[in-house]
Amino acid sequence: MDSQESTLTIGRLATAVGVNVETIRFYQRKQLLREPPRPLGGIRRYTEGDAARVKFIKSAQRLGFSLEEIHHLLLLDEGMRCSKAAEIAEIHLTEVRARLQDLERMESTLANLLEKCSRGDKNVTCPLIAALQTDVE
Amino acid sequence: MDSQESTLTIGRLATAVGVNVETIRFYQRKQLLREPPRPLGGIRRYTEGDAARVKFIKSAQRLGFSLEEIHHLLLLDEGMRCSKAAEIAEIHLTEVRARLQDLERMESTLANLLEKCSRGDKNVTCPLIAALQTDVE
């Protein structure tokens, strides 16, 4: 049933995940994605796993991670010595939690603005800048 | 008390917020930051408000927003017609909530990995890719 793998050409993979063919090839050059074996002068075939990987890259980028950071995260997914994994995970976890806090503050500030608006206030300001002033001195 | 404004030169502003002088000037060219009046051939002075604005820009960038999106967010902070503000806020709120979900999943996946490690497992994998598979079909 799930042996129906390897049916994707690069073009179909690209449209499936919503990126350019060149982007796939670019990720391969950057070692973010494997380059499937090429059957003697033939055409490479990709799996659903490859598609998931590209989607992950795109999602992580939306969250503000660089391709280099994403490279580390992907290594975690692949499995590795625990001590090393923990080291990487810890660094990223700290970052992720900091971003979560900022995003939560941004969320509530924006939600607040919308509520004020629906109350019928004509002109509004939205203290967004203040929302992200983390610098607790 | 708070009339002790405008004491920052561009260099002091830059070091205060931890960016390059050139970055400040770049943001001014991009209209993300006002260019304070220049007293007849003299030197521009910046306020704490300018510093907060630059910090906001940097924080928002970490959250994955582009300078163009940040430009919109800053307009909200400045106050505007409610209908227009609501429109902008709504778009960004949707985005922010989607990112929050992804980040939360990433957070719990990473936290989980760390816990498994501290339990003494030798080798671990971290289903990070799966964590961000949002595509609810």
Place this chain on the structure above:
DNA sequence: CTTACATCCGTACTTGGGTACGGAGTCAAC
């Protein structure tokens, strides 16, 4: 078996977000 369309691969170009450079002006301290 040829025609149309895709893949392959190398190289070149683009865009966003800065950095660096250099000559001229300013300002404070000696």
Place this chain on the structure above:
DNA sequence: GTTGACTCCGTACCCAAGTACGGATGTAAG
């Protein structure tokens, strides 16, 4: 009133993350 550090401004350069180009090869349909 000169020296040193800083500002001003324009222009040029840089890196990350793609995008585009184009000739050669592969492959499916008529």
